[in-house]
Amino acid sequence: MPDLTPATSSYPIPSDEEAVKFEKIRSSIHENSESASHYVACEIAELIRSRQKEGKNVVLGLATGSTPTKLYDYLVRFHKEEGLSFKNVITFNLDEYYPMEPDSIHSYVRFMKEHLFDHIDIPAKNIHIPDGTLEKEDVRAFCLDYEKKIQQAGGLDIQILGIGRTGHIGFNEPGSSLGSITRMVRLDRVTRLDAASDFFGLDNVPTKAITMGVGTILSAKRIIMMAWGEGKSDIIHKAVEGKQRESIPATFLQNHPNCEVITDRPAASALTRIATPWLVSECDWDDILIKRAAIWLSQTLGKAILKLTNEDYNEYGMGNLIAEIGSAEHINLQVFNNLQRTISGWPGGKPNADDSNRPERRDPFPKRSLIFSPHPDDDVISMGGTLLRLVDQGHQVHVAYQTSGNIAVFDDEVIRFLDFATDIQEGNQELHDQFKEVRTFLSQKKPGEVDSAEIQNFKALIRKGEALSACRYCGVPEANAYFMNLPFYETGTVKKKPHSEADIIQTYELLQSIRPHQIFAAGDLSDPHGTHRVCLQIIFQALERLKKEEASWLKDCYVWLYRGAWQEWDIADMEMAVPIGPKDMERKKNAIFKHQSQKDSAMFPGHDQREFWQRAEQRNRETARRYDALGLAEYEALEGFVRYPL
Structure with a gap:
């Protein structure tokens, strides 16, 4: 997938001694998480093979979460395609929620089986994961025994780590001491907020966990901490270049003689050698x-x-x-x-004007503008002011909603709509029976349990109705709203399938049917569970296919990337900034309000608990304030875009 860090992507990464003088931990920056994960997997595989030749074991400390999944994919591939054996490997996992049943969809036991252990030949007796089923009074003895087993195995050869937004490693939250060992801890609220999407709500996230201590981690012979994406850039900067302090446990890694931080370019973007070379x-x-x-x-x-x-x-x-x-x-x-x-108030180009110094062309006019929205509300949240401006200025605006967004609808919303439907169609026995089945299912549903296909469809219809309402309000004809329901998303769970040829073909065919002069797509890659990233990858792959076929209309098409509820482009990267006046800001908020199932409380708020309209308003006003501080004209608000070169 193309790199989306416009200001740094064309530059070599400086790595000489002078360039890294601010870094207190050795850092390796890779083009993307795929190449970085392959780099780490190759190191682990090489150690396993060399120890096998010596007749010795390898002891690995393993992490969970989204960060190491590609690493585990490569290790599984090495086993299946290259014959890498794991019979001499002993593993100790960093942590586990408490309490937690091993077969729960949230269990790290289940995670490790699904991503690694069930696909390799590691002996079951060599696998060690903290036990989330223990009685509370038995936890301390278990933790001491866990430490003893690590020592008996010869100590950790390599410890794999991710890093949390608070700087926690394992579940060693801020305040953890340098010498802490395996123990039960209380989870920080920020950590629980970050996990809320996986648990379908903050209330379902456990408040405790069992974790290796900072001292346990530092006892490893080698430590590899991995981080991907812009969302980790700030904490990576603090961990690698900041002062050691208990409030950021990852800074303790600066004490280790053989620790390496492995990142992709976006995660390294705040390091001095990248941000301010x-x-x-x-x-x-x-x-x-x-x-x-x-x-x-x-x-x-x-x-x-x-x-x-x-x-x-x-x-x-x-x-x-x-x-x-x-x-x-x-x-x-x-x-x-x-x-x-x-800065341009004409995002579709100003007709009959000199466009030599404008971000968009004046011709053709009107333009066919296609807005891709990963979820059914990203269009109005992220670029609602620009959307309204395009409609007001007479362009043919089309909106493609790439996913149904059905997992983000609360169960109560389904009941509310079915209550309305049964009252309207009183006496409809089929609808009454259907409603009864739905109520029964939802009353017995466990947190994170997959909805029935019928309920998934109801939730998708709720979000479709809201999106159509927003389109009508903004002046987009209902015929120009496309509900793609891309197959990769339709699992009913937070974890999605890898995108497939079917997703690409559907996107390709839509592009061919509209033949837009402008494409707007979400370049926001920090959404809580990666949907934006996958949706953008699908668009890029469809465009690449069209380029190879030399589609004539593509030569006259601009691709603009917007950002959403979680982040904004750096001003240095923005290539078009569209002013939003007070009246249009109110109209934008009203369009966001049409998405009533996301109003007041969203299923997946990320780390920001504010409503989406509040985030959007603050972000747009902050962008305008920054332009103003640089000495440019003072605007109420601005929406920023980066042009993606075709």
Whole structure:
């Protein structure tokens, strides 16, 4: 999948001694999580094979969660395709929720079986996972025995870690001590919020867990901590470059002599050598890096771009830029004009106007604009102001809802709609019997249990009705709303199937039927369970197929990426910023309100508990404030876009 870090993707990653001078843990940055996971899997496989030749065991400390799943996929592949045996491998898992039955869909026992153990030849007696079924009074003795078994096995050769948003490793939450060992802990609220989507609600997330301690982890001969995505960039920066402190347990890894942090580019984006390379060594300056540096300097000093001086640039490691360009005034004007040109109230292009300095072309007019929405409300949440502007300015707007979004509907919503239906059709015995079956199922349903196909369909219809209501409000004809219900999503659970040819073909055929002049797609890759990422990958693969076929209409098509409820583009990356006035902000919020099943409380809020309309409003206003602080015109709000090159 193409890298979506526009400002850094074209640059080599500096790794010389000078470039990494701020990093207190060795860090390896890979193009993506696939190559990074393969790198780690190869190291583990090499150690297993070398120990087999010596007739010795390998002791691995293993992690769970979304981060190591690709690693386990590669290990399984090495076993099946290359004959890698795990008979000499002993494993100890980091943690387990408490209490937790091993066959629960939330159990780490089940996770490890599904992702690794059931697919390799590791002896069952060599597998060790904390026991979530113990009586409370037996936990302490179990934990001491767990420590003893690790020592008897010869100690951990490699410990695999992920990292939580609080900086926790394992379930060692903020406040964990350097010498802590395996024990029961109380989970931090942030950790529980991050797990809420998997448990279908915060109330269902356990409050305790059994975890290896920081001291246990640090006793490993080698530690590999992995992190993927922009959502982990801030905590990776703190763990790798920050001071050691108990409030961020991952910083204790700085004490380990053989620890390595493995990331993809987005997760490393806040490291000094990536975010501000001019602070570590001289740079090869181009327009993109100059823009990023000037904006950073303006924000750091709290000065408008046009007020930056030669001395400001020199003081912050950019003396060679001044020497190269000639003066701060020249740099400031270049960057200011670049930013000014990104602002456009005509996201579909302004007819009969000079478009040489505008982000969108004036012709053709009107345009066919296709908005891909991963969930049934992402269109209005993420780019509702732009959508309204496109409709108001006479463009032919089409909206493709890529997934049904059915797992994000509360059970009570189904009951509410069926109550209405049975009252309207009083005496309809078939509907009455159906309603009775649904009520019975839902009354006995366990947290996280998969809905029946019938209930999944009801929930999809609820979200479809809300999306159509929002379309009508925004002026999009119902005939221009497409409910794709892509197959990869339709599992009824948080965990989705890998996308398939069927998903790509469906997207390809829609693109061919509309032949848009503009495509808007979600570039927000930090949604809680990855739907946006998969939806974007499907679009890219369909576009690649069209490029190979040399589809004529594609040559006259722009692809714009928006971001959603979880993050915003950096201003240095934005290539189009669409102003939203007070009236249009109210209209955008009203369109979001049409999605009543997501109002007041969403099933999957992520780490932000605010309603989606509140997040959208704050994010758009904050973008406008940042433009204003740089010295540009003051707007009520702005929606930002990055153009994806075809």
